[in-house]
Amino acid sequence: MDVYRAIADPTRRAILDELVDRSGQSLFEICARLTMKHGINSSRQAITQHLGVLEAAGLIRTRREGRSKLHWFQGDPLKAIAERWPIATDERDM
Amino acid sequence: MRIHLAGVFVDDQQKALRFYTETLGFQLKHNIPLGEYAWITVVSPEDPEGTEFLLEPDAHPAVRPFVQALVEDGIPSTSFAVDDVQAEYERLQAKGVQFVQPPTDLGPVITAILDDTCGNLIQIQEEKPQP
Numbered sequence: 001m002d003v004y005r006a007i008a009d010p011t012r013r014a015i016l017d018e019l020v021d022r023s024g025q026s027l028f029e030i031c032a033r034l035t036m037k038h039g040i041n042s043s044r045q046a047i048t049q050h051l052g053v054l055e056a057a058g059l060i061r062t063r064r065e066g067r068s069k070l071h072w073f074q075g076d077p078l079k080a081i082a083e084r085w086p087i088a089t090d091e092r093d094m
Numbered sequence: 095m096r097i098h099l100a101g102v103f104v105d106d107q108q109k110a111l112r113f114y115t116e117t118l119g120f121q122l123k124h125n126i127p128l129g130e131y132a133w134i135t136v137v138s139p140e141d142p143e144g145t146e147f148l149l150e151p152d153a154h155p156a157v158r159p160f161v162q163a164l165v166e167d168g169i170p171s172t173s174f175a176v177d178d179v180q181a182e183y184e185r186l187q188a189k190g191v192q193f194v195q196p197p198t199d200l201g202p203v204i205t206a207i208l209d210d211t212c213g214n215l216i217q218i219q220e221e222k223p224q225p
Binding site for chain 2: 022025026027028029032033036037044066067068069070
């Protein structure tokens with residue numbers, strides 16, 4: 001799964017926004033935040049699929065903490081974008 | 095029709111009774127021995143004649159896999175209303191309660207989720223005044 005396809009979807013970008021806000025969330029918390037803060041009312045199954053795409057792209061990782069499965073944002077794959085199209089210093093000042 | 099009873103399945107009724115009364119602060123309403131188990135309900139001190147909350151044994155074989163699957167995805171077994179989630183969070187943390195979700199502002203409500211030590215996740219929820 002490439003990172004470009006993973007972040008092409010607005011629901012998946014909202015998931016990443018929420019995991020940046022607080023890392024280590026359960027599926028329930030992610031769904032609650034999407035519904036209440038973004039008006040995204042997808043089913044839990046649909047969100048699970050989105051999480052699978054993000055995990056396959058390396059943008060999130062999951063770990064069992066206690067009896068729950070939690071999700072963390074992982075930004076490393078996004079570095080490849082900045083490295084592929086670096087922003088020149090002089091460009092920034094334009 | 096009114097709702098007079100709600101509840102959760104618990105892995106140990108006496109441990110649950112201690113947690114729901116001594117830690118959370120509910121009051122014992124009924125404790126009727128029924129052989130191996132008991133009919134145990136608690137009520138809120140703010141509404142002692144209100145809805146009773148049943149601490150039901152999880153002895154049925156379907157219960158544990160069901161509750162475990164909920165907990166794996168972080169889904170609370172039930173939700174309690176509080177006036178101030180942040181204050182409850184601090185009060186309960188000081189008593190050693192584990193929270194799996196700290197107070198989180200979700201727009202119309204603030205929620206937090208705790209572990210009841212008897213198998214369940216429990217949400218506490220504060221409704222914000224509507225503008």
